[in-house]
Amino acid sequence: MASLRTAAPCTSTNTRCSSGRAASVSCRIPSLTYLPGRRAAPRLVKYDCTSERPFVAVRSLFDNDKDGNDYGDRIFAALPFLLPLLDGLPYAKFIMLQYPFVARAFAPVAPLMYLYHSFPFAPFLVFLAIYNGIVNNTSLPRFVRYHAMQAVLLDVLLIIPQVILNDVWKAPGDEVGLQAYILAYNTLFLFTAVCSAYGMGSSLVGLTARLPLVAEAADAQVRDL
Structure with a gap:
């Protein structure tokens, strides 16, 4: 209330x-x-x-409050959403071929994605750094930890479709199967990109983002901290 x-x-x-x-x-x-x-x-x-x-x-929406949600906290809360975005960008290859402006829009993130995927254990280390350094860091405001937890859970959701698309369901040779395969790639990328953009944008303006599928779990995780 x-x-x-x-x-x-x-x-x-x-x-x-x-x-x-x-x-x-x-x-x-x-x-x-x-x-x-x-x-x-x-x-x-x-x-x-x-x-x-x-x-x-x-x-005015851009003042500091007593909960510590100032400009630094907003940026700190937005940065973890780069994790699911970088893990979801490899699934944009079909949509970028079909719509070149999407590739141009994500061009500034390309060097970061190259560094992120160049080292075998970089994704896992970044995941641990966000979870242990931000989510479990009780000295940080709940505003920061809650958004970091949503970014972590969003990244975890990518594991199952990654296994299915990369190991179980290879690119089929028939036309119908290929179109379904491309649709799965595009859907996975769009869902991840939209959720990451929404989470980052809400964090930067000081609003609490509630992402689908992960908001309730993130709230339960950081409620008692």
């Missing part, structure tokens, strides 16, 4: 409002609103001296 904390209504003792002035006279009193699922944002509430009914005048 969202809670609203405001300053006391304007009175004749703490404002310049008086009964002798016109009814349109109003006072602006700063307050702080806490909304579920997003960071606290300062509001400037305007009180009418006759009705004392508040309405929003100004609100």
Whole structure:
């Protein structure tokens, strides 16, 4: 349940409002609103001296709050989503051949992906670093650990389709099977890319992302930390 904390209504003792002035006279009193699922944002509430009914005048979404969700925490919460994105990029080969603009859009990530896949144990080491260094690090804000946990679980979800597509279901020779194989590759890449982009974007603006299939498990994992 969202809670609203405001300053006391304007009175004749703490404002310049008086009964002798016109009814349109109003006072602006700063307050702080806490909304579920997003960071606290300062509001400037305007009180009418006759009705004392508040309405929003100004609100900023990019302030620091007491939970530590500042700019550094937002960036730190967004970085773990590079893990599932880098693991999902190899499945973009068909969609990049069909739509070259997708390859151009991910061109800035190409050097990082090359380094990530150049070393045999790099994915596993990065996975352990995120899980032990961020998710299990209770000194970090829950905002950071929760998003890192979602990125880790999203990366774990890629294991089963990776095994099926790479080891069990090889590229078939018939036309129908090949189209199904390409569709599976494209679907896996699009799901991973959209979830990673949504998680990174929400983290950077200070909102709590809830990704499909992993949000509830991530919430249960970091709830008691």
